[in-house]
Amino acid sequence: MKPKINPEVLPLIEWWEKDGREYVIGLLIAAVVVGGWYGWKHHRTSVRNAASAAITSTYTTEDMEDAVSKYAGTPSGGVLRLRLAKGYYDAGRYEEALAAYEALAADAPDGFADVPAVGRAQCLEAMSRFEEAQKAFDAFAEANPTNYLTLTARLGAARCIAQAGDKKKALARIDAIRAANKGDEVSSARIDAAESLIKRFEKNKPAAEAKPVAEAKAEAKPEAKPAAAKPEAKPAAKPEAKPAAEAKKQ
Secondary structure: OOOOOOHHHHHHHHHHHHHHHHHHHHHHHHHHHHHHHHHHHHHHHHHHHHHHHHHHHOOOHHHHHHHHHHHOOOOOHHHHHHHHHHHHHHOOOHHHHHHHHHHHOOOOOOOOOOHHHHHHHHHHHHOOOHHHHHHHHHHHHHHOOOOOOHHHHHHHHHHHHHHOOOHHHHHHHHHHHHHHOOOOHHHHHHHHHHHHHHHHOOOOOOOOOOOOHHHHHHHHOOOOOOOOOOOOOOOOOOOOOOOHHHHHHO
């Protein structure tokens, strides 16, 4: 015997049998989609926060390399790559720093578009490629006369000129830079430091011109005179032997 159904729920039963199942399934799908969207948004926010924190919490090049590999696609990725390039430079890994700055030249983060150009010139200077470095510094300074890195570039060019062997020309550059920044105390201090460095700079002599220390000392000492030959000692003269007969008479 079938249970008696209240006539008031008959419409609900008819709706369930006709559309209810599809409606509930739709609600479940929507819940999964919305939950997934919020989960993805939360994950993305967490990744961005971690990338932002990595900018100030990474110190070694290994940590920076790890951060770049994890967060290169985040808004902080460009700044992390800049930090890695600077990390290579500070560690004396100039070729890797140069490659990193060159890779960033067309893809620098907002607000740092000028850093890769000056960083590249500094790497060339550190690698003793002074002519290339000077040209790079000068090109940046000419293209950006009022940039916050212009003074850095002009002082860098003066250093390169001195290291290439023309200290007089380098100091003339320093005088021109000082005249262009007259009245700026901060700039004056940096210019004075660069001038002092250039004045102390001495170009290394080619290896062929440098004499070994031992050889130089040998040349400085006068040749030793041979000792005067001593006369040969003469043997003491012995008395002549007398004949035996005469000796007896005595």
